[in-house]
Amino acid sequence: GAVVSQHPSWVICKSGTSVKIECRSLDFQATTMFWYRQFPKQSLMLMATSNEGSKATYEQGVEKDKFLINHASLTLSTLTVTSAHPEDSSFYICSSETSGIEQFFGPGTRLTVL
Amino acid sequence: AQKVTQAQTEISVVEKEDVTLDCVYETRDTTYYLFWYKQPPSGELVFLIRRNSFDEQNEISGRYSWNFQKSTSSFNFTITASQVVDSAVYFCALSELTLTDSWGKLQFGAGTQVVVTP
Numbered sequence: 001g002a003v004v005s006q007h008p009s010w011v012i013c014k015s016g017t018s019v020k021i022e023c024r025s026l027d028f029q030a031t032t033m034f035w036y037r038q039f040p041k042q043s044l045m046l047m048a049t050s051n052e053g054s055k056a057t058y059e060q061g062v063e064k065d066k067f068l069i070n071h072a073s074l075t076l077s078t079l080t081v082t083s084a085h086p087e088d089s090s091f092y093i094c095s096s097e098t099s100g101i102e103q104f105f106g107p108g109t110r111l112t113v114l
Numbered sequence: 115a116q117k118v119t120q121a122q123t124e125i126s127v128v129e130k131e132d133v134t135l136d137c138v139y140e141t142r143d144t145t146y147y148l149f150w151y152k153q154p155p156s157g158e159l160v161f162l163i164r165r166n167s168f169d170e171q172n173e174i175s176g177r178y179s180w181n182f183q184k185s186t187s188s189f190n191f192t193i194t195a196s197q198v199v200d201s202a203v204y205f206c207a208l209s210e211l212t213l214t215d216s217w218g219k220l221q222f223g224a225g226t227q228v229v230v231t232p
Contacts (some may be wrong), residue, residue: 016212026149034219035177043225044205045222049219093159095220105151105161107157107158108158
């Protein structure tokens with residue numbers, strides 16, 4: 001199956017700093033990528049949908065100015081958590097969609113904000 | 115409103131026992147997809163199955179089997195002869211097109227933690 005990578009796999013940062021997470025589709029072109037957030041012992045919640053070359057669509061309650069998403073190419077989407085705070089500590093997972101039904105998840109990035 | 119309900123928070127079984135995970139979904143679409151994913155402690159989601167709304171045939175894959183019943187809006191998952199490696203969180207998910215304009219947007223249930231002890 002197709003491979004989606006995320007980098008970094010884990011990151012620890014100080015409160016107030018910004019963190020960038022990359023999501024890459026390694027062997028296919030992804031027209032659409034999705035970003036999910038998962039707090040400990042909770043389910044995955046969709047944060048936003050990003051399409052290559054256009055602005056991301058954010059789910060209700062997700063601050064677009066805090067979680068900046070850039071989908072500059074068909075193989076790369078980035079999520080930047082700006083001015084991170086401890087409550088942003090979470091597991092961030094991306095997924096890439098290919099032919100509309102098939103989608104592939106990245107391994108996730110664990111963010112800890114001190 | 116919760117679209118996918120996994121009422122069982124945690125299930126503990128002894129190795130070799132069977133375990134059934136319940137999933138009830140809610141949708142107004144006639145065409146939709148249902149999924150099951152496994153999330154081991156590492157966190158990476160492992161795809162188990164995708165089923166479209168027009169295919170109600172039950173499926174078996176090794177020790178895994180799925181029972182899809184549109185009449186009760188359920189898509190239950192059974193692990194037969196459980197093993198310690200089956201210990202993980204299992205998520206049921208729904209994909210609708212009408213309300214979300216993209217098949218890729220999944221709505222996940224709360225997940226069920228399966229603990230298999232030797």
